């Protein structure tokens with residue numbers, strides 16, 4: 376699946392703009408700066424695919440990528456912008472909620488969590504949103520190359536404990552590094568399996 380073409384198709388700002396739900400779909404969510412663009416670029420091997428810098432105003436859209444005509448990969452807006460205007464935050468939260476609740480082909484959300492920090496309140500908020508919309512999700516720990524001396528294992532344990540309390544979370548946690556490529560083949564395989 377990842378050997379074939381992957382193209383950015385559109386940024387969606389309102390439900391009416393969604394591409395047809397004509398194939399399996401996965402989405403990526405994460406706090407700003409978690410490494411979401413880097414991960415999408417690294418997974419697809421396309422450096423400039425997901426915009427490498429996220430600023431409020433540029434990222435309040437659902438970005439759809441077409442993987443070989445077989446899967447939609449959706450880059451959700453980064454959350455946790457304390458500096459973003461409240462009305463804008465409310466608008467994309469509403470769009471996100473409507474999208475998550477109304478997309479029958481959405482197979483799984485990947486919730487990216489910073490491997491240096493573990494779960495933070497905004498991560499729990501997005502999980503609550505996913506739980507509310509009955510979307511299955513799985514945590515991907517990013518920047519796994521950073522923590523030293525087994526700290527990533529402790530972080531993963533903490534995340535696992537947090538996930539155990541939630542209804543729709545997938546227990547398996549992916550450890551990834553976009554810098555070293557660690558965990559990327561496994562994540563690609565997981566996504567390919569969801570494409571059927």
Ligand code: GDP
Nearest residue numbers: 407408409410411412413427429518552553554
């Ligand atoms: P986004 O805001 O979630 O899209 O985050 P970016 O992909 O723009 O990454 C935010 C910062 O983290 C950038 O400075 C990246 O170079 C850095 N970064 C992203 N992924 C990794 C990684 O796997 N390892 C390390 N060490 N740094 C990373």
